[in-house]
Amino acid sequence: MNFNLSDSKKKLALAGVVCGLVAAVLAYFGNPANMAICIACFIRDTAGALGLHQAAVVQYARPEIIGIVIGAFAISVATKEYRSTAGSSPMIRFVLGMVIMIGSLVFLGCPLRMVIRMSAGDLNAWVALIGFILGVSTGAIALKNGFSLGRAHETQKESGAVLPVLMAGILVLLLCTSLLKFSESGPGSMHAPIIVSLIGGLVFGAFAQKSRMCFAGSIRDIVLMRNFDLITVIGGLFVVMLIYNIATGNFTPAFDTPGVVAHSEHLWNILGMYAVGFAAVLAGGCPLRQLVLAGQGSSDSAVTVAGMLVAAALCHNFGLASSGTALDAETGELVAGAVTPAGKVACVICIVVCFIIAFTNKRESAK
Amino acid sequence: MKEVDARGLSCPEPLMLTAEALKNADGPVKVIVSEPHQKMNVEKYAKDHGKKAVSTEKDGCFEVVIE
Numbered sequence: 001m002n003f004n005l006s007d008s009k010k011k012l013a014l015a016g017v018v019c020g021l022v023a024a025v026l027a028y029f030g031n032p033a034n035m036a037i038c039i040a041c042f043i044r045d046t047a048g049a050l051g052l053h054q055a056a057v058v059q060y061a062r063p064e065i066i067g068i069v070i071g072a073f074a075i076s077v078a079t080k081e082y083r084s085t086a087g088s089s090p091m092i093r094f095v096l097g098m099v100i101m102i103g104s105l106v107f108l109g110c111p112l113r114m115v116i117r118m119s120a121g122d123l124n125a126w127v128a129l130i131g132f133i134l135g136v137s138t139g140a141i142a143l144k145n146g147f148s149l150g151r152a153h154e155t156q157k158e159s160g161a162v163l164p165v166l167m168a169g170i171l172v173l174l175l176c177t178s179l180l181k182f183s184e185s186g187p188g189s190m191h192a193p194i195i196v197s198l199i200g201g202l203v204f205g206a207f208a209q210k211s212r213m214c215f216a217g218s219i220r221d222i223v224l225m226r227n228f229d230l231i232t233v234i235g236g237l238f239v240v241m242l243i244y245n246i247a248t249g250n251f252t253p254a255f256d257t258p259g260v261v262a263h264s265e266h267l268w269n270i271l272g273m274y275a276v277g278f279a280a281v282l283a284g285g286c287p288l289r290q291l292v293l294a295g296q297g298s299s300d301s302a303v304t305v306a307g308m309l310v311a312a313a314l315c316h317n318f319g320l321a322s323s324g325t326a327l328d329a330e331t332g333e334l335v336a337g338a339v340t341p342a343g344k345v346a347c348v349i350c351i352v353v354c355f356i357i358a359f360t361n362k363r364e365s366a367k
Numbered sequence: 368m369k370e371v372d373a374r375g376l377s378c379p380e381p382l383m384l385t386a387e388a389l390k391n392a393d394g395p396v397k398v399i400v401s402e403p404h405q406k407m408n409v410e411k412y413a414k415d416h417g418k419k420a421v422s423t424e425k426d427g428c429f430e431v432v433i434e
Contacts, residue, residue, distance in 0.1 A: 080403075085375065151376055212404055225386070283377075285378070
């Protein structure tokens with residue numbers, strides 16, 4: 001079996017369209033409208049389902065996350081791209097995973113959700129894009145200055161399969177036991193049927209693996225090499241979600257749309273995504289790409305995912321996650337979403353940590 | 368022949384090292400990478416810059432000779 005989606009812009013755009021269709025189907029079947037498929041939110045929901053945090057409205061073991069990892073694993077084995085590797089500064093990657101999650105939950109979404117929010121007319125996401133581009137550009141400057149986390153090496157081939165197996169374990173817990181927590185209200189309670197979510201995740205993971213879809217990488221490649229290949233995938237996804245949102249009446253170009261899990265604190269939307277973009281470039285990929293790389297055997301990326309999972313729990317245990325603008329159920333008044341004071345402090349610390357990592361880790365030849 | 372050992376490095380380091388080597392080299396450049404997608408990226412970079420790339424698999428890695 002040998003098919004390749006990354007050797008022409010047309011195929012890349014097609015892969016983006018397929019992933020966009022998956023996102024649209026998931027939204028149609030019950031996922032929160034402009035969350036459709038969000039890596040940060042869904043890892044956070046999974047952390048909640050496992051009882052790592054107690055925020056009752058965001059607890060659900062999202063089959064999309066499980067599907068993406070297993071889909072990437074299966075397609076990489078089938079197309080002989082599976083390689084079990086590890087050893088490229090794993091604990092620095094753990095910290096970068098934490099930064100990615102904290103930044104995402106200050107903004108309220110990973111880069112994938114930022115694009116989905118943009119396609120629904122959420123102007124806050126367009127503001128956050130500025131921060132994301134600046135963060136990616138800062139990471140690119142670090143790369144130009146010789147930043148590197150060092151080489152990964154081949155390991156026992158079982159090591160790379162651990163995360164996919166653990167994900168399969170969560171699926172078994174979800175399907176066969178009552179051990180996991182389920183939100184009864186809030187975003188965690190809104191979801192497509194398990195089978196739709198799982199198949200959606202598998203397809204998304206497989207296409208993301210073959211197209212190398214990466215939100216940070218797409219902007220990084222433009223900044224560093226004037227290469228527009230990866231942005232083509234994102235373009236495909238954006239266009240499909242834009243059409244879906246317009247067709248279903250979900251396209252609302254505004255800042256303060258209630259109920260879409262977003263806030264209008266511009267500075268923090270920018271800084272949150274700045275941290276995410278910066279950390280993602282240092283880690284070699286956005287949250288989605290980390291899941292996919294972990295699926296195709298990278299233990300380093302699996303550690304990054306573990307960092308995201310732990311940070312997701314901390315975000316809710318320590319009140320770092322922002323709240324979304326909503327309508328008060330009793331008075332009907334608009335209650336503005338907000339970034340918490342602790343979230344602001346954490347976000348600034350995250351950015352400082354990124355700078356320290358970026359300018360202290362050099363390639364051998366650049367030392 | 369100038370050699371770039373980019374095995375085990377994260378994206379986009381292999382490509383950056385390739386670009387740097389091509390800029391400073393007179394003759395052919397051999398790039399060694401470990402991941403299939405990096406092999407493809409290096410080949411594509413060479414083609415986009417009007418050069419020929421020939422790849423061979425060796426000991427689980429890929430050698431891409433650009434000239």
